[in-house]
Amino acid sequence: MDIMSNTTTKLESLSRMGEGGMKVLVYGLSGVVCLLVVVLIASPQVLRIEGLNVSYLPAFHALLNGTSAILLVAGYILVRQRRLRAHQWSMAGAFLLSCIFLLSYVVYHSQSAGATFGGEGWIRPVYFFILISHIALAPVVLPLALFAVIRALRGELGKHRRVARWTFPVWLYVTVTGVMVYLFMAPYY
Numbered sequence: 001m002d003i004m005s006n007t008t009t010k011l012e013s014l015s016r017m018g019e020g021g022m023k024v025l026v027y028g029l030s031g032v033v034c035l036l037v038v039v040l041i042a043s044p045q046v047l048r049i050e051g052l053n054v055s056y057l058p059a060f061h062a063l064l065n066g067t068s069a070i071l072l073v074a075g076y077i078l079v080r081q082r083r084l085r086a087h088q089w090s091m092a093g094a095f096l097l098s099c100i101f102l103l104s105y106v107v108y109h110s111q112s113a114g115a116t117f118g119g120e121g122w123i124r125p126v127y128f129f130i131l132i133s134h135i136a137l138a139p140v141v142l143p144l145a146l147f148a149v150i151r152a153l154r155g156e157l158g159k160h161r162r163v164a165r166w167t168f169p170v171w172l173y174v175t176v177t178g179v180m181v182y183l184f185m186a187p188y189y
Helices: 003-016 019-042 057-080 084-112 123-153 157-188
Strands: none
Touching: 019 084, 019 123, 057 084, 057 157, 084 123, 084 157, 123 157
16 A cells, blocks of 8 residues: 555545544543653653763754744745645644654653753743743643644634634744743753
């Protein structure tokens, strides 16, 4: 079976999936990912592989988040211009980069003890506001993005638009603040 027919088969099964099944899939996957991230942050280095260098990953994460933010804005502009095919490619790119980010983030936190922010004065509350809002909204993005993507793939454009109205600003905020958190933390890695 070639890649295209395999992808078509998967999209057809996604189209046949009922609303309840789709919600179980989205919330189940989101819950598992969030639980994994919490476990890795609470128990850093729990899956440590000796000799694996992850010191470059925070900068890579910022690059992924920044590029995702650019693709999200491009996708928004493209859909407003009714350039739907280009919009699809832009949003698929943002989704793919966010998935790569998530996998890389899990790897980083399974290997690194992390770093602490050393800033003082007025910058400290600014940093923590950005960090806390980023952390609070990051788990919200995953199910929203999954619903937006699934709705688009299923051709449910009205439902896609309704969820995308919420997904876009939250996803954009999380990607931009992800870059900001990295810039604040860069001197302390």
